[in-house]
Amino acid sequence: TADPLITEIQPWAQGFGDGVDAVRYGLPTEHEGDVIRRNVEWLTADTVSSINFTPIHALDGTITPQGCAFERHHSGAIDLKKDDYRLMINGLVDTPLVFSYADLERFPRENHVYFCECAANTGMEWAGAQLNGAQFTHGMIHNMEYTGVPLRTLLEEAGLDTTGDLSGKWVFVEGADASSNGRSIPMEKALDDVLVAFKANGEALRKEHGYPVRLVVPGWEGNMWVKWIRRIEVMDGPVESREETSKYTDTLEDGTSRKWTWEMDAKSVVTSPSPQAPIKHGTGPLVITGLAWSGRGAITRVDVSKDGGKNWETARLAKPGEKMALTRFYLDTDWDGSEMMLQSRAMDDTGYVQPTKTQLREVRGLNSIYHNNCIQTWLVRSNGEAENVEVS
Amino acid sequence: GKFGLGRTALPEEIAAWDGDISPNGTGLPVGSGDALVGEEIFADKCASCHGDFAEGIGNWPKLAGGADTLNHDDPLKTVGSYWPYLTTTFDYIKRSMPYGDAGSLPDDEVYAIVAYILYSNDLIEDDFVLSNETFFDVEMPNANGFIVDNRAETEYVQWTGEPCMQDCKDVVEVTMRALVLDVTPDQAGAAEEEVAETTEVEVDEVAIDAIDAELAAAGAKVFKKCKACHQVGDGAKNRTGPILTGIVNGAAGAVDGFRYSKPLTKAAEGGLIWTEAELAAFLAKPKAYLKGTKMSFSGLKKETDQAAIIEYLRSFGS
Known part of the structure; x- marks a missing residue:
């Protein structure tokens, strides 16, 4: 059937939109109202000494808009x-x-x-x-x-x-x-x-x-x-x-x-699909994307695994990695609807390879709190929903 | 300099801002205090967050305890169990405490508070006078507990090189799921949040007792003791304590969205109104007035302080 959004004249195609001075300094459109910083209340005693989080699951490219960049x-x-x-x-x-x-x-x-x-x-x-x-x-x-x-x-x-x-x-x-x-x-x-x-x-x-x-x-x-x-x-x-x-x-x-553990080691995460960004389109073409970075240099390669780290494919970098800056990666793939255990693994120009959580724990134990750069796993189910999990 | 920009910093300007204290004692001011004096100051200025015995309240930092827990699960890291240098304690309290009224403590009070924290950690006796002279007589238990970043030797060497790409492990199983814990916050977007209906409020034309501006101004100063937990006036939000706008002559336990202690909820159900007399009695000794109150504040002993703060609060409506 024909799409009425095409066959019928819509109000925005008939009348006027906003004039140039309607907004002197713009915020994102209200339709993107869920792309906001969020806080985890139980983490801290009071919001004046606290932290919130960048909605990286909903952003693309590498530059973070100031308005949704995390605060501490x-x-x-x-x-x-x-x-x-x-x-x-x-x-x-x-x-x-x-x-x-x-x-x-x-x-x-x-x-x-x-x-x-x-x-x-x-x-x-x-x-x-x-x-x-x-x-x-x-x-x-x-x-x-x-x-x-x-x-x-x-x-x-x-x-x-x-x-x-x-x-x-x-x-x-x-x-x-x-x-x-x-x-x-x-x-x-x-x-x-x-x-x-x-x-x-x-x-x-x-x-x-x-x-x-x-x-x-x-x-x-x-x-x-x-x-x-x-x-x-x-x-x-x-x-x-x-x-x-x-x-x-x-x-x-x-x-x-x-002490003096200042440098942030190479790290990456799949931002979509992820728990807040489930697959809604069913099987077929799927863009798996994420971010990688290293405090010790430039990202040279990111591998993605769909089976929890058993097998890996090398992802495409949106552009060559730059020193101490975020790098965007893509794995353009075809999804058959089967369950995935999605992981990403970053490498930087020192030759360092992002470790698993198990590897980190073997060296540091469980009480390190800071500097956790482990490989992250998202369990993506056949209905497209994703969950944060740990795998063997 | 090459560009000739900026001007020379004056000695009194440097003195005003340069307060850092190094581990070798450089920067430590002349002064002294002991745990007995410190206990009173601590009760007044620190206990509302850190607890009467420096044990910490809720998510606020615990300053005492935790000895020999650093190699356990969830070690308790306090001044006593973890901090390697006592100078750090003085440096931080002097510059950044009390919370919401930073930099207001005279040096002797800082010494006394540091002494009380040490006493709470069983690191000094109550008759020990902490001063710039005796500072390094105190041994910090975890002074030798730190090593300089050794990731290069312990981690980088083993996590460098060409990684495995195919058949890297035999079996992969999910061993833990975030949903089991369910600690992720609700994620309603700004657009989805309900917009509160605005209704016109009729303003009562009841004559209000004129505010004594001088007394209210004095109260504003006293209120600094409360600010770490309470907000009042336009834009005030519930924090550790409820919003105090309109508290004077208002019903107890009436602030939306604040979780009161059981005793206060009970008092509110009993019809408690925060008259000036009730407020004064509460503020004088909160825990005696309302056993089990969440408000961990030792109290305002001076009646003049009680009156001033009530006048200050009254200036935000009553």
Whole structure:
């Protein structure tokens, strides 16, 4: 039968849509109203010290729109005007300096796309399959194009002539919010690729991501990407702050804990199909897609398994992997309607292969909390619905 | 510098912001305090989240206990059982606590609170005076419990190279399912959420006692003690505690969507109204007034503080 949406004149084809000034700054259409950040309430005591999750199951490409990019605050997203913004550099420098926001805009700046992943991403899955959705298991991540000034430029402006041997030095960075979220970064990284950023995806940072200025620490755990950054101190050693001792350290089975586990290892996840993105179209052509990333370099290959890791096919990368940035992969396939145990396995340009949960547990035990980069399994049933499972 | 941008930071500016304390004690201010003094301050400023004995309430951090649990399932990581450096405790409390009123503690109070946390962990006696002089007399049990990231040796070497592609294992079975646990949140989208009907509210033309602005302003300061758990006014939301807008002379247990303790629900069913007198009695010693209340706050001893906070709350409607 003929489709009335084609044979009958529809209202949108007859009258007018909105004029150009109907919305001065747009939100997504209401028909995409379920593509939103979500919180897992039982995880934390209070939303001002909490985290939510990017709806990665519903996005494609690699750039995360700021409006749905996950948030993590330790004492809430503060409102800080550019006019009230100050950045201090002090400690073992030739001249301690204070920059205004306007000062920062006068330094030569760079653009880079980087992912920011919370060290706790997938952390709830250590002891077993727990949360039913890629958003919840892998959504503590976003990927943006940052505009900013290399931290090296600002440190050199303050002068490192009197600092001494740079290789043993550290910088301590802290934010303007009440938590301050202080972290220590070795000088080698500080002088390498760390950015003091004020734009993301072409526009000002959002309040929840550190407006007006945040730190970008490529490939390293998100907690170090200090938001509303107000002070950078060159020091002889690390401060060993709360966030780098009591948190973001990884306790092994024997009770000892790893510290300074900054780099986020190679990882991937199938974003669709997945529990929140079931197959609704029945058998035939099926696009299996997902994201891969590595904090130690660029993604070179992603393999996909439909049978829980018994056999693998190499997926197609949407474009060659870029260092410390999300890479989109596709496996264009034909689905016969049979049950699948979908997995993806990332490799980066160091030759590292994403491990299984069993392999990780053998080294670290079950109490690691952070830095879980295990291979994820979705059980896709013949009706197209998917569930988070663990397999032997 | 090369660009000549920025200006020199003044010593008093650096002093105002540079408060970090290193493991070797650099940055530790002169001062002292003991656990007995700390206990009172802790009850007043910390216990509403961390519990009277630093044992933690709900999802708020537990600061005491957990000795020798680090190699067990679900280890309890506290200042006593896990933190390698005592300087970290001072550094964090001084800069970031109390929650919602960060940076407000004088150095002696920080020493006293740190002493109380140590005492709660059985790491010092109650007559031990913690100061910048005695700071390193305290031994942290897990001081040697950390190793520097060794993934390169323990993991990268074995997880590098060409991976298996065909017949990599014999049998694959599902060993655990997320649905069994069912802890995934509801996922209603913004578009699907019910939009509350807006109805015009008739404003009562009842004369309201004029607000004493000065007293209310004093109350706003006292309210800092409550802010970690309570919000009031436009845009207020239920947090650990219920919204307090309209609480004065309002019915007890009446805030939508807040799960009250059983005793409070019972009192509400009995018709409790939060008159100024009832509120003052509750605020003076919550746990004595209402045994079993969820509100873990030691109380406002000063009547002037009680009156001020009630006036402040009254300014948001009564």
